[in-house]
Amino acid sequence: MPGTVEFIESYFKQTLSSAERAAFEVRCTTDEAFATEVAFYIAARQALREELLMQKVKAWKTEEDIMQAEKAPVIPEASAPVIPMHKRTGIIRWVSYAAAACLILAVSMFLFEARSTPEKLAANYISAEYGHIGQSMGGPDSIQTAVEAYNAKHYDSALVYFKDVEMRDPGNSDAKKYAGLCYLQEKDYDNALKEFDALAAMDLHINAGNMLKATTLLLRNEPGDKEEAKVILKKVVDEQQVGSEEAAEWLKKL
Amino acid sequence: MEQDQQILDGLKGGYAERSRHEKILYQQYYYFTDEGCRKYNLEFDDSFSAYSDTILSAIHNIISDRFDGRSSLKTYLYQIFSNKCIDLIRKHTTNKQQVHKTMPVADAMNQLPDNAKNVIEKLVTNELKAKVKSQLEVIGQKCKELLLMFEDGLTDKEIAEILSYSNAAVVKTTRLRCLDKLRERIAG
Numbered sequence: 001m002p003g004t005v006e007f008i009e010s011y012f013k014q015t016l017s018s019a020e021r022a023a024f025e026v027r028c029t030t031d032e033a034f035a036t037e038v039a040f041y042i043a044a045r046q047a048l049r050e051e052l053l054m055q056k057v058k059a060w061k062t063e064e065d066i067m068q069a070e071k072a073p074v075i076p077e078a079s080a081p082v083i084p085m086h087k088r089t090g091i092i093r094w095v096s097y098a099a100a101a102c103l104i105l106a107v108s109m110f111l112f113e114a115r116s117t118p119e120k121l122a123a124n125y126i127s128a129e130y131g132h133i134g135q136s137m138g139g140p141d142s143i144q145t146a147v148e149a150y151n152a153k154h155y156d157s158a159l160v161y162f163k164d165v166e167m168r169d170p171g172n173s174d175a176k177k178y179a180g181l182c183y184l185q186e187k188d189y190d191n192a193l194k195e196f197d198a199l200a201a202m203d204l205h206i207n208a209g210n211m212l213k214a215t216t217l218l219l220r221n222e223p224g225d226k227e228e229a230k231v232i233l234k235k236v237v238d239e240q241q242v243g244s245e246e247a248a249e250w251l252k253k254l
Numbered sequence: 255m256e257q258d259q260q261i262l263d264g265l266k267g268g269y270a271e272r273s274r275h276e277k278i279l280y281q282q283y284y285y286f287t288d289e290g291c292r293k294y295n296l297e298f299d300d301s302f303s304a305y306s307d308t309i310l311s312a313i314h315n316i317i318s319d320r321f322d323g324r325s326s327l328k329t330y331l332y333q334i335f336s337n338k339c340i341d342l343i344r345k346h347t348t349n350k351q352q353v354h355k356t357m358p359v360a361d362a363m364n365q366l367p368d369n370a371k372n373v374i375e376k377l378v379t380n381e382l383k384a385k386v387k388s389q390l391e392v393i394g395q396k397c398k399e400l401l402l403m404f405e406d407g408l409t410d411k412e413i414a415e416i417l418s419y420s421n422a423a424v425v426k427t428t429r430l431r432c433l434d435k436l437r438e439r440i441a442g
Contacts, residue, residue, distance in 0.1 A: 005430050005433045005434055005437070006430055009430070011365075012362050012365060014365075025366065025367055025369075025370045028366065028370035028373055028374060029369055029370055029373050035373050035374060035377060036377060037437070038374050038377075039374050039377030039378045039382065040382070040386070040437050040440065041362075041433075042362050042363055042374060042378050043378050043382045043383050043386045044386050044401075044433060044436060044437075045362050045405065046362075046378070046383060046386075047383055047386040047387045047390055048390070048401055048402060048405040049310075049405055050387075051387075051390065051398075051402060052310070052402050052405050052406055053306060053307060053310050055402070056276065056306070056309075056310060057306045059273070059276075059277070060276065060277050060280040060281070060306075060309075149340065154336065154340065156329075156332065156333045156336055157333065157336045157337050157340055159333070160333045160334070160337055161337075191324070
């Protein structure tokens with residue numbers, strides 16, 4: 001099939017129009033001969049990549065080996081001195097107990113104090129609502145892989161998958177929402193806000209963008225964040241958006 | 255960071271400059287291989303395979319401007335590395351009788367929608383891959399070199415300059431002819 005390889009290559013280089021791409025994808029499932037050509041192209045690319053990687057590693061490894069050899073030997077953990085418990089004096093032991101008790105007391109006080117702070121409210125909301133994503137989300141395999149990674153708390157991995165889906169399908173609101181949540185879980189509040197801003201601007205029947213934006217602002221807690229969060233929460237309540245019940249409660253406490 | 259920027263600039267430089275910075279990048283984060291063994295319980299060979307594949311993927315993303323620089327190079331590489339480790343773990347648990355220890359699913363395959371991917375995946379058999387590999391060795395050194403350079407992310411124009419072809423169009427025609435030759439040998 002003359003010209004077929006070029007057509008296939010154009011698809012993978014993403015230089016085809018959307019109509020041509022759609023036609024390509026349909027042919028993969030309906031035209032057996034064409035599917036075989038695509039399979040050959042992918043197999044060739046895989047084989048070439050493996051060969052390329054082998055050559056590269058060979059070239060990279062030479063200097064790496066030298067570098068490894070020059071590295072100072074690592075002191076094994078077992079060689080660290082071990083202080084036997086029975087050698088501790090009585091005073092040291094009691095000082096240790098007192099220090100531990102003080103620490104527990106301080107942590108308890110801190111936790112008690114933090115229970116009702118805006119950050120705590122926001123953290124509890126995220127944990128309850130988005131600590132685990134339901135597996136019912138439709139979409140391509142990569143979304144499911146991302147959901148699995150998110151639920152396993154591998155937020156950095158999940159983010160890569162969600163961003164990939166978002167890049168290929170900028171209108172995918174789920175990808176935007178969950179990419180934002182990955183940033184949020186990683187405490188990258190600025191990037192989380194960017195995602196939630198974009199989500200809030202989407203014309204959706206159900207949109208959690210504003211509630212998530214307010215939550216992120218409360219968690220970031222920089223000067224002015226609390227005030228901005230209040231304005232957004234009021235909007236969430238007024239427009240009966242996702243999270244309006246929680247937003248109403250929070251507004252009473254903020 | 256300044257060091258990140260130096261590496262990024264070097265990778266986007268000429269071919270020789272790029273090769274030098276590839277080595278620097280590879281050596282810089284080589285300790286990830288220990289992390290793969292420790293955090294993901296991978297055998298060293300698998301962790302090493304994930305790491306080297308990470309470096310190659312990252313290089314290709316950087317030279318094609320798919321790395322937006324929003325995170326540090328280390329964070330970016332670690333994200334890719336983690337994904338590759340997870341993919342390997344998944345591959346090991348679903349296919350314990352694997353014969354070829356290669357990284358799972360090529361990037362190209364992931365560009366297909368699920369229905370097309372399912373069809374094509376069934377056709378990309380280990381037998382086909384083995385045939386392609388063996389034929390790559392006999393289609394001629396020039397062809398192989400050309401195909402490898404393209405796979406390494408070089409444009410036809412850059413290949414024309416490095417291999418002294420008259421222009422990019424000649425490289426493209428020759429390259430596609432090489433692929434056709436490879437396909438015909440496998441079909442025959």
